[in-house]
Amino acid sequence: MLTAPSLSVHAQRAAALAREFLKDAKQMNDEMDKQDPLKPKLPASAKAVAQANREFDNEMSALAHACPA
Structure with a gap:
């Protein structure tokens, strides 16, 4: 759990x-x-x-930078 x-x-x-990506991907696949x-x-x-994926990647990069393994 992240508290900061x-x-x-x-x-x-x-x-x-991630939820937005899944919703949009389902719509794309249906189409x-x-x-x-x-x-x-x-x-x-x-x-x-693609936009949701780019934004998700940006957020994950920010988290990875703040919390290195």
Whole structure:
């Protein structure tokens, strides 16, 4: 459990971003399942997945920097 306010903010944000990533990834996969398999393309929701992933990585990097192994 993280109790330091500066770390807690990053941990809570990372958890929220993980949930957002999973929700967005499900939507993206659902949209891809509806596509013609011979004409695949990334749906617009892929941008949301990528953005959530980038932000999650940033939060995890901040935590790793503050709490080295």
